[in-house]
Amino acid sequence: MSAADQVRTPEEITVPVAGGSLAALYWAADAPGAPLVVLLHGITANALAWGPVAAALAGDCEVVAPDLRGRARSAGLPGPYGLGAHARDVTDLLERFGADAAPGAQATVLVGHSMGGFVAALAVNGQARELVHGLVLVDGGLPLAVPPAADLDATLAAVLGPTLDRLGRTFPDLASVRAFWAQHPAVGPWVDHPAVAAYLARDLTGSPPELRSAVVPEAVRADGADGLDNALLAEATTDFAVPTTLLWAPRGMLGDPPGFYDEVRLAGMGLERAGVAGGGVTAREVPDTDHYSILWTDQGVAAIAAAVRAAAAA
Numbered sequence: 001m002s003a004a005d006q007v008r009t010p011e012e013i014t015v016p017v018a019g020g021s022l023a024a025l026y027w028a029a030d031a032p033g034a035p036l037v038v039l040l041h042g043i044t045a046n047a048l049a050w051g052p053v054a055a056a057l058a059g060d061c062e063v064v065a066p067d068l069r070g071r072a073r074s075a076g077l078p079g080p081y082g083l084g085a086h087a088r089d090v091t092d093l094l095e096r097f098g099a100d101a102a103p104g105a106q107a108t109v110l111v112g113h114s115m116g117g118f119v120a121a122l123a124v125n126g127q128a129r130e131l132v133h134g135l136v137l138v139d140g141g142l143p144l145a146v147p148p149a150a151d152l153d154a155t156l157a158a159v160l161g162p163t164l165d166r167l168g169r170t171f172p173d174l175a176s177v178r179a180f181w182a183q184h185p186a187v188g189p190w191v192d193h194p195a196v197a198a199y200l201a202r203d204l205t206g207s208p209p210e211l212r213s214a215v216v217p218e219a220v221r222a223d224g225a226d227g228l229d230n231a232l233l234a235e236a237t238t239d240f241a242v243p244t245t246l247l248w249a250p251r252g253m254l255g256d257p258p259g260f261y262d263e264v265r266l267a268g269m270g271l272e273r274a275g276v277a278g279g280g281v282t283a284r285e286v287p288d289t290d291h292y293s294i295l296w297t298d299q300g301v302a303a304i305a306a307a308v309r310a311a312a313a314a
Helices: 047-057 083-096 115-124 152-160 162-168 174-182 194-202 217-227 230-236 263-268 298-313
Strands: 011-017 020-027 036-040 062-066 108-113 134-138 244-248 281-285
Touching: 011 083, 020 047, 020 083, 036 047, 036 083, 036 115, 047 062, 047 108, 047 194, 047 298, 062 083, 083 108, 083 115, 083 217, 108 115, 108 298, 115 134, 115 217, 134 298, 152 162, 152 217, 162 217, 174 194, 217 230, 244 298
Parallel strands: 036 062, 036 108, 108 134, 134 244, 244 281
Antiparallel strands: 011 020, 020 062
């Protein structure tokens, strides 16, 4: 059985945050004192994007994956949106679980994919600085080589492609939802894997014949504006407060190269000089993955789980 097929049933929980409750999935640990791992998803995704990774960690770790504000079962949370708002919500979640970076405390690792990487970076270098021991960024979290155009919506459409197209559509049934995603060049090969099918289903709200994505378009726009602001991100991610690992995919959001990062671009960031407390940023390619499959392939799941365990042990 591949990593993408392994799904442990999580518990649905909520965490009080500004304006209401943040929905999250919780996978319990088998023993007290296990590392706390918080998984943050991408810009139009939801908590179940992490299903295979959570399955690889659950039991050995206490795992929490929120639906970020404006997505899935947190869609009802009001604005303002933006990466800073998500970072505050994540800080509230960490405090709810008693996270504490003091020596001898339960190890806490923050993990972010795509936009979730930027949220994790802002949280670690901001309000959550005293709550987290390690940071794992998955194909996100460092400034992108995507210069913002004069028109934000055009830039988001170019970067996100079909994932953005679905936000203005309704679907008569689940079969039509599957057919939509089956045409996506990167997600399409995965639509019939149980973990990915569950992730795609969690995105939906409404009833047939008017199923639609629960993602709030205004949230995507606000978050996207922050995510494309390289000046903001460079300032926030120059020196990480904790040891940090970046795992990057050689292929992008449509399944083709280039991805968001490559060896030349990462070398130009001077990662060997970044970070404090002896941590810095360690960048590793996850071969034969794209921006989505890095969460679902066996090699992607193994790389993320290994990075999380190393961060917790350190």
